[in-house]
Amino acid sequence: MASDRNDTGLALFLTGLALGAIAGVLLAPASGAETRRKIADKTRSLRDEAEEEFEEGLEYLKHDIPAKKERYAEAVREGWKAFRASIEKDRTPSPPPGA
Numbered sequence: 001m002a003s004d005r006n007d008t009g010l011a012l013f014l015t016g017l018a019l020g021a022i023a024g025v026l027l028a029p030a031s032g033a034e035t036r037r038k039i040a041d042k043t044r045s046l047r048d049e050a051e052e053e054f055e056e057g058l059e060y061l062k063h064d065i066p067a068k069k070e071r072y073a074e075a076v077r078e079g080w081k082a083f084r085a086s087i088e089k090d091r092t093p094s095p096p097p098g099a
Contacts, residue, residue: 018046
């Protein structure tokens with residue numbers, strides 16, 4: 001849950017950063033050619049950052065997800081064992097009172 005908030009905060013921060021950079025370039029007193037060059041440079045920079053984020057996401061999927069999957073599968077197996085033990089306990093007749 002906290003990770004979702006961190007991811008959202010990071011996305012908002014990066015979006016604000018990009019919009020601020022674009023606004024700064026567009027509002028700066030510069031020639032059209034220079035402004036276009038700055039926009040192209042900024043676009044390349046943002047593309048590089050996006051590629052880096054994508055690579056980090058792939059690494060997460062390759063390494064963290066399988067580890068969590070195994071942990072959850074083990075928890076499910078343990079839950080089924082406990083469930084079966086409970087069923088067996090309920091099937092076993094109880095001794096009569098006072099016996």
